[in-house]
Amino acid sequence: DGGITQSPKYLFRKEGQNVTLSCEQNLxxxxxxxxxxxxxxxxxxxxxxxxVNDFQKGDIAEGYSVSREKKESFPLTVTSAQKNPTAFxxxxxxxxxxxxxxxxxxxxxxxxx
Amino acid sequence: xxxVTQSQPEMSVQEAExxxxxxxxxxxxxxxxxxxxxxxxxxxxxxxxxxxxYKQQNATENRFSVxxxxxxxxxxxxxxxxxxxDTAMYFCAFRQNYGGSQGNLIFGKGTKLSVKx
Numbered sequence: 001d002g003g004i005t006q007s008p009k010y011l012f013r014k015e016g017q018n019v020t021l022s023c024e025q026n027l028x029x030x031x032x033x034x035x036x037x038x039x040x041x042x043x044x045x046x047x048x049x050x051x052v053n054d055f056q057k058g059d060i061a062e063g064y065s066v067s068r069e070k071k072e073s074f075p076l077t078v079t080s081a082q083k084n085p086t087a088f089x090x091x092x093x094x095x096x097x098x099x100x101x102x103x104x105x106x107x108x109x110x111x112x113x
Numbered sequence: 114x115x116x117v118t119q120s121q122p123e124m125s126v127q128e129a130e131x132x133x134x135x136x137x138x139x140x141x142x143x144x145x146x147x148x149x150x151x152x153x154x155x156x157x158x159x160x161x162x163x164x165x166x167y168k169q170q171n172a173t174e175n176r177f178s179v180x181x182x183x184x185x186x187x188x189x190x191x192x193x194x195x196x197x198x199d200t201a202m203y204f205c206a207f208r209q210n211y212g213g214s215q216g217n218l219i220f221g222k223g224t225k226l227s228v229k230x
Contacts, residue, residue: 033217033218040122040222041222042117042204042206042220042221042222042223043158043204043218043220044220045217045218048217058217088156090158092158101160101163102160102218104157104158104159106155106156106157107156107157
């Protein structure tokens with residue numbers, strides 16, 4: 001089955017620690033995205049990548065980092081510099097082109113203890 | 114900067130009835146795309162319907178249709194014959210059609226829809 005997987009589903013982290021969220025897709029999509037969702041808020045873009053080995057900051061990139069070494073994978077690292085990391089994180093992918101639908105993964109709930 | 118506004122934080126509707134969710138947006142661009150996404154309690158985001166700004170005809174997908182008013186910058190979603198499975202958060206989203214951020218979606222804050230039996 002083609003789709004997007006995110007792991008883990010729930011993640012707990014101690015304050016001051018970095019943590020990496022996984023996102024893998026087997027849809028052969030060129031573009032991948034990371035969003036953050038907070039209660040009462042829509043999705044906000046953290047980082048996006050249109051092609052392997054290239055990525056751009058979104059609206060709320062501070063405290064986050066990404067890599068895109070393979071077309072299928074776009075991991076997100078939440079660093080200790082992110083002041084309010086507790087949130088629901090969604091990964092998405094799409095074919096190139098603005099008309100194309102973004103397909104979303106099931107999300108990761110990150111809680112900082 | 115583009116913004117998307119959903120003025121109804123919560124709505125409810127009786128099963129089998131019709132409900133309309135509102136969305137307005139602000140942009141100076143002429144070419145763009147609009148989307149409605151559904152997020153059920155599982156939190157999986159699902160595309161419901163999309164509209165190209167250059168098309169005057171309103172998009173329709175089964176029980177879901179939109180009322181796209183370009184001059185008014187309005188993009189409402191109508192759900193006919195509401196079903197219990199329609200209970201979800203609904204997000205309106207805008208996508209511009211130019212520049213380095215091509216493809217980035219801008220989301221509204223969502224409307225929580227409850228369908229009551």
